[in-house]
Amino acid sequence: MQSNINMLFKAIADPTRREIFHALVLTTSALSITQISTQFDMSRQGVTKHIKILNDAGLVKITEDGRNRFCFADPKPLKEVNKWMAFYSQYWDDSLDKLDDYLNTTKKA
Amino acid sequence: MQSNINMLFKAIADPTRREIFHALVLTTSALSITQISTQFDMSRQGVTKHIKILNDAGLVKITEDGRNRFCFADPKPLKEVNKWMAFYSQYWDDSLDKLDDYLNTTKKA
């Protein structure tokens, strides 16, 4: 198993997975695997795989209920991504100044 | 070419790429491809590929200077990721309540 943060980044890297996650966040009720798959024009197994990866990343929780497995979104792990980005946010506003500085100094030289 | 946001998520999904990006953010001077590859115990071509993906995502800018290609980090595109996450941040604090609610109601039923 990979590290948590790696699995998190991997989980949100796939657009289909982001869509599934989004749908789970928006819905008020829990969705079973089959319900998700009808909603996404994808085979049930395809959804199962994505759910597994989302679950590994902690972004989706699953409760078993008879033959059903209901999926819930849990956005909490995204805080980690937020933390990762927080460091770079300080460079957002002056980021290309570095490039400008370089170009200016080399032109002057 | 994929969409911008997809390329962005893809770019930061790989841990090596995040490391390279981080090194470029931290360094005061620009780094050439060769300089990066010596720093990362990876072949020059491996680095070139990563830089290309980072460049596609807008996270790295390149200036050519003779036979050198100097790379600069540009964290600005990460704002998009931040925007994507902003929506989910409203669910961070009460996320698992959804699950709790479900479990409670089903137990009561």
Add this chain to the structure above:
DNA sequence: TAAATTAGCAACCATAAAGTTGCGTATTAA
């Protein structure tokens, strides 16, 4: 001018990833 350096391009390899189908099993409904 000859040698060294920086890098792109192409081919290649191994593995992972996204998705499918088929089949068996457990649970629910008729």
Add this chain to the structure above:
DNA sequence: TTAATACGCAACTTTATGGTTGCTAATTTA
């Protein structure tokens, strides 16, 4: 108790990914 439903597991296919090596071209240094 039979039929339908929900699902997991395994196998398979296709394509992407991360990485390598070999070769060539351009630029810089001796």
